[in-house]
Amino acid sequence: MSPLEQFFVQKKILITAGATYENIDPVRFIGNYSSGKMGIALANAAHTLGAKVLLLKGHTDKSIQIDSDIEVIDALSAKAMSELCPLHFKDADICIMAAAIADFSPAEIASQKIKKSDDVLTLTLKKNPDIIAGLGKQKRPHQYLVGFALETENAIAHAQAKMQAKNCDMLVLNVLNEGNQVFGSDDNRIQIFTKNNPSPIFYQYPKTVLAKYILQEINNHCKI
Numbered sequence: 333m334s335p336l337e338q339f340f341v342q343k344k345i346l347i348t349a350g351a352t353y354e355n356i357d358p359v360r361f362i363g364n365y366s367s368g369k370m371g372i373a374l375a376n377a378a379h380t381l382g383a384k385v386l387l388l389k390g391h392t393d394k395s396i397q398i399d400s401d402i403e404v405i406d407a408l409s410a411k412a413m414s415e416l417c418p419l420h421f422k423d424a425d426i427c428i429m430a431a432a433i434a435d436f437s438p439a440e441i442a443s444q445k446i447k448k449s450d451d452v453l454t455l456t457l458k459k460n461p462d463i464i465a466g467l468g469k470q471k472r473p474h475q476y477l478v479g480f481a482l483e484t485e486n487a488i489a490h491a492q493a494k495m496q497a498k499n500c501d502m503l504v505l506n507v508l509n510e511g512n513q514v515f516g517s518d519d520n521r522i523q524i525f526t527k528n529n530p531s532p533i534f535y536q537y538p539k540t541v542l543a544k545y546i547l548q549e550i551n552n553h554c555k556i
């Protein structure tokens with residue numbers, strides 16, 4: 333067994349992946365472009381290393397293969413994520429929050445399809461709970477919490493501030509540079525922040541390769 337397998341074998345890992353959809357009416361929603369590739373790559377890689385993985389799955393690209401004996405629970409909206417994450421976090425050794433969870437949802441969901449009666453339609457959105465910040469508060473000393481971030485300006489400063497504010501042990505920054513298409517792409521460019529230091533940037537690798545780097549970094553820094 334490799335040192336990485338020795339670390340992950342039997343560890344309970346909670347991973348979120350994909351996009352949440354926030355219903356507007358019975359036929360419309362607010363969503364985002366997350367495909368779930370990064371989160372599912374992490375789930376598959378952790379499972380291959382012997383971890384017990386629970387995947388809370390938002391809307392994901394159906395063509396992405398999930399290893400068949402990974403436990404999967406659908407969490408298709410921010411509300412579902414906000415109920416399921418704290419519940420399952422209690423039993424987790426490591427939690428990786430890779431899902432793109434909506435920050436805002438419609439204040440009211442129309443029970444019937446909204447008709448186009450006026451030229452302008454105003455939607456009122458309410459802020460959703462910051463789930464990872466809640467997990468950061470709930471976190472016990474033996475638990476390790478990993479967040480993701482996507483920033484379009486002052487990325488390093490924002491990533492470090494976000495990690496501290498949410499009490500994460502590690503934050504994976506999607507590095508947005510020209511040519512790096514994060515959403516839906518097989519490749520990505522990331523920088524990993526831990527309490528001590530940021531790592532160098534991992535340039536343009538397939539998400540399946542980045543998943544192994546991230547797990548290796550968790551093994552390097554996590555003392556449980």
Ligand code: CTP
Nearest residue numbers: 429431433434435461462463464479480481482
């Ligand atoms: N996240 C969460 N709850 C939400 C929204 C996001 O737990 N309601 C998690 C994501 O899964 C991710 C992390 O928070 O791991 C960072 O998400 P991001 O959208 O980059 O950060 P925000 O804190 O929402 O900050 P902002 O949008 O203001 O940059």
